[in-house]
Amino acid sequence: MPVETDSIDYVMEKASGPHFSGLRIDGLLSSPPASSTSSPAHRSSSAGSAFAEAAVPTQPFVIGVCGGTASGKTTVCDMIIQQLHDHRVVLVNQDSFYRGLTPDELLRVHEYNFDHPDAFDTEQLLDCLEKLKSGLPYQVPIYDFKSHQRCSSSFRQVNASDVIILEGILVFHDQRVRNLMNMKIFVDTDADVRLARRIRRDTVERGRDINSVLEQYAKFVKPAFDDFVLPSKKYADVIIPRGGDNHVAIDLIVQHIQTKLGLHDLCKIYPNVYVIQSTFQIRGMHTLIRDREISKHDFVFYSDRLIRLVVEHGLGHLPFTEKQVVTPTGSVYTGVDFCKKLCGVSIIRSGESMENALRACCKGIKIGKILIHRDGDNGKQLIYEKLPKDISERHVLLLDPVLATGNSANQAIDLLIQKGVPESHIIFLNLISAPEGIHCVCKRFPSLKIVTSEIDIAINDEFRVIPGLGEFGDRYFGTDD
Numbered sequence: 001m002p003v004e005t006d007s008i009d010y011v012m013e014k015a016s017g018p019h020f021s022g023l024r025i026d027g028l029l030s031s032p033p034a035s036s037t038s039s040p041a042h043r044s045s046s047a048g049s050a051f052a053e054a055a056v057p058t059q060p061f062v063i064g065v066c067g068g069t070a071s072g073k074t075t076v077c078d079m080i081i082q083q084l085h086d087h088r089v090v091l092v093n094q095d096s097f098y099r100g101l102t103p104d105e106l107l108r109v110h111e112y113n114f115d116h117p118d119a120f121d122t123e124q125l126l127d128c129l130e131k132l133k134s135g136l137p138y139q140v141p142i143y144d145f146k147s148h149q150r151c152s153s154s155f156r157q158v159n160a161s162d163v164i165i166l167e168g169i170l171v172f173h174d175q176r177v178r179n180l181m182n183m184k185i186f187v188d189t190d191a192d193v194r195l196a197r198r199i200r201r202d203t204v205e206r207g208r209d210i211n212s213v214l215e216q217y218a219k220f221v222k223p224a225f226d227d228f229v230l231p232s233k234k235y236a237d238v239i240i241p242r243g244g245d246n247h248v249a250i251d252l253i254v255q256h257i258q259t260k261l262g263l264h265d266l267c268k269i270y271p272n273v274y275v276i277q278s279t280f281q282i283r284g285m286h287t288l289i290r291d292r293e294i295s296k297h298d299f300v301f302y303s304d305r306l307i308r309l310v311v312e313h314g315l316g317h318l319p320f321t322e323k324q325v326v327t328p329t330g331s332v333y334t335g336v337d338f339c340k341k342l343c344g345v346s347i348i349r350s351g352e353s354m355e356n357a358l359r360a361c362c363k364g365i366k367i368g369k370i371l372i373h374r375d376g377d378n379g380k381q382l383i384y385e386k387l388p389k390d391i392s393e394r395h396v397l398l399l400d401p402v403l404a405t406g407n408s409a410n411q412a413i414d415l416l417i418q419k420g421v422p423e424s425h426i427i428f429l430n431l432i433s434a435p436e437g438i439h440c441v442c443k444r445f446p447s448l449k450i451v452t453s454e455i456d457i458a459i460n461d462e463f464r465v466i467p468g469l470g471e472f473g474d475r476y477f478g479t480d481d
């Protein structure tokens with residue numbers, strides 16, 4: 001039977017594949033899932049642990065950016081990174097893998113060819129890329145263009161990411177390096193423009209004088225460009241004329257990467273799902289709370305910070321009325337008034353960890369509680385509820401830090417609706433959501449809003465979110481010892 005690629009079921013089936021913080025990388029799993037015939041949605045409930053093992057080492061998308069010196073490689077990479085702000089992106093510079101010069105070579109530095117492939121430690125670069133591709137961090141050397149040496153005491157720690165960008169004049173030269181790339185970009189800028197930029201950059205930033213720059217350019221840079229860089233242009237998938245000035249090309253590249261990564265597929269399917277905009281601060285806090293070695297104090301501290309961000313974002317979805325005030329300058333400021341008919345409802349016990357953040361944002365807010373007993377996973381049973389009497393007149397912020405299967409959430413939402421709360425007046429706040437939970441809640445309650453800070457890969461056999469962070473309540477309240 002032909003597959004209807006525009007049907008909602010087809011889209012949802014596709015979107016329920018392995019996610020890594022809200023993205024899916026088509027065809028980039030390092031090894032196929034054990035049960036490759038079953039759809040991802042089925043795998044998560046039947047072949048859970050095999051799926052989880054296979055899905056976790058999702059491979060990053062590797063982009064190579066090549067081009068002559070001062071063509072704008074670094075500038076283009078910075079622009080791509082900026083536009084891919086929803087993803088974990090790391091930049092690896094081939095320059096970092098320059099071999100440090102020996103004392104003899106230093107004495108005759110003007111005779112050294114920094115533009116020849118041998119000037120780089122390509123074995124080490126390969127090692128770095130392979131580690132990053134397999135999800136491991138790497139200590140990248142720090143190279144100094146003034147002393148022509150590597151810093152012996154410090155490194156730049158680069159962590160595994162969704163996207164790895166490797167840039168450098170000779171990144172397409174070695175076939176083994178090329179083979180690791182999912183996309184190859186060549187930045188094509190006129191030689192005279194490049195020379196002008198190079199003179200300015202090397203005199204301003206690299207401690208050179210004009211004569212030495214021109215001499216090095218004629219003796220090594222230009223010949224090596226003709227011999228090694230230009231011939232490697234044929235490997236490029238995309239050629240960008242005019243480098244960073246070419247906004248159309250950069251937009252297209254970013255769109256392609258986003259399509260490959262399945263950026264926020266779930267947010268496209270369910271317009272009421274909001275993932276707070278990721279920053280390195282947020283990634284950093286997630287890294288800490290997901291680390292099983294973190295102290296209880298730090299777990300609570302960073303969870304609280306993240307919860308506060310989710311709560312603030314959630315409050316932004318409440319209705320408002322216009323309000324005018326007079327400022328101390330006597331002028332009128334037209335602003336908005338907060339929604340007053342509001343309450344929180346925490347799903348006991350871990351939802352209670354979100355109450356303080358809600359109280360800190362909304363002075364005197366009423367908070368109700370719901371306890372759902374977990375008997376296996378399907379036998380969810382409501383066993384306690386204490387809700388404000390006038391809850392039907394309020395907007396409800398439902399609190400639970402982890403959305404896994406969605407069964408508890410659905411029970412809680414059912415109860416709120418029974419109590420007369422309109423579905424569209426409920427905002428479900430959590431830190432981590434599994435795609436299965438999002439499908440489960442959003443299919444049933446399409447007008448409810450979900451605000452989360454990251455979407456994880458999947459749930460496993462034991463209905464735990466992968467990679468997740470374990471039992472949130474136990475870690476937060478210190479009952480996991």
Ligand SMILES: Nc1ncnc2c1ncn2[C@@H]1O[C@H](COP(=O)(O)OP(=O)(O)O)[C@@H](O)[C@H]1O
Pocket residue numbers: 067068069070071072073074075076197198201242243244245
């Ligand atoms: N489109 C541009 N317009 C003006 N200056 C640019 C442009 N792109 C890059 N530059 C400047 O040219 C120099 C080299 O650019 P860079 O991106 O570092 O090139 P590469 O990494 O290819 O050597 C830098 O000083 C940068 O600020």
Ligand SMILES: Nc1ccn([C@@H]2O[C@H](COP(=O)(O)O)[C@@H](O)[C@H]2O)c(=O)n1
Pocket residue numbers: 068069070073095098114115144145146148168169221
């Ligand atoms: N000690 C060094 C090392 C390298 N170079 C030059 O740097 C160029 C590569 O960097 P880009 O940012 O321009 O791609 C390369 O052309 C080398 O000549 C150097 O001058 N000194």
Ligand SMILES: [Mg+2]
Pocket residue numbers: 073074
């Ligand atoms: Mg550069």
